[in-house]
Amino acid sequence: MPSETVVLLPGTASDEVFVRTVFAEPLSQVGAVLVAPRVRTLCERLTALDNASAGHPIVVGGVSLGAHVAALWAVRNPDRCAGLVLALPAWTGAADGAxxxxxxxxxxxxxxxxxxxxxxxxxxxxxxxxxxxxxxxxxxxxxxxxxxAAESVAPTLDELRSLTVPAGIVGCTDDPVHPVDVARKWAEAIPGAVLTTTTLDAYPRALGDAVQAWQRAKG
Structure with missing residues (x-):
């Protein structure tokens, strides 16, 4: 069975080095291939997903802003998305003072x-x-x-409900910047999504737990 390609995007003002630090090992353990593009703007994040999916459906995701962009891309490109690996979604829809x-x-x-x-x-x-x-x-x-990033829009709950691919989500129970309630609402909205939680003292490695949640969502 061919390896799955997983394209993961960094959060606000974060980078591809952090993505590799968190996700390279857990993805290798499940036989998936990590692609962590060097991106800075929102447009570059979306373009990276478009380019990576040119040949076949891909698993997409990221951290915080990266999770927002990936989930929106999945909503808009359902035939090109094979799954979601999402860490710390920070808001739903418009930021509205998040x-x-x-x-x-x-x-x-x-x-x-x-x-x-x-x-x-x-x-x-x-x-x-x-x-x-x-x-x-x-x-x-x-x-x-x-x-x-502060003015960007995340998917709405209705948009998340339209997703039909396996989704793993990790939220943090004591991170005030990324309220765990947001992760819970995302998990409740995406059909079949699996939510796992962590705490700040386990950062940053524990964000990779989204990979195992994705695997459980796959059944």
């Missing part, structure tokens, strides 16, 4: 007004290391990307 959207706007203001080092000053540990690498990688695109 914590992740407000965080993106606040980050844009700090970077624009005080610089990148000031924006990173309050972070520590693995998060500091990840953001330092990824945010520097965006260069001059960072502030416009924050602003674009």
């Amino acid at each position: 914590p992740a959207a407000l965080a993106a706007k606040a980050s844009a203001r700090v970077v624009a007004d005080r610089g990148l080092d000031a924006a990173l000053a309050g972070t520590t540990g693995w998060l500091h290391d990840e953001l330092t690498r990824a945010w520097h990688g965006y260069g001059d695109e960072l502030v416009p990307h924050f602003e674009e």
Whole structure:
């Protein structure tokens, strides 16, 4: 049986390095091939999915904003999507003051007004290391990307109900930026979706649990 191709997108101001760190091992354990494209804008994220699906249906997904973009792409391209691997969806439909959207706007203001080092000053540990690498990688695109992400639209519940492919979702029970209630609503809306949960102290590796949830959804 040929390996499944799984194209996963990063979240807001995140990058392909983080995606590989989280998902490469769990996907290899189930015989799937990870594609983690280098993307910065929303348009580049959608184009990466279009390009990857040129020959055959693919499994798509990502983290936070990446999950939003992948799920919307799946709604619009049902014949090209074979499954979903979704981590930390942050809102449904319009952002409407969602914590992740407000965080993106606040980050844009700090970077624009005080610089990148000031924006990173309050972070520590693995998060500091990840953001330092990824945010520097965006260069001059960072502030416009924050602003674009904060105004972006996620799928509505009605759109999610139209999906008919196996879907695995991971939510976090104590992440205020990505409320677990959003993940639960997504899982309830997508027919046959499997939800698994984690906690902040298990980040970031536990986000890869979405892979096992996807496998369970496949039956």
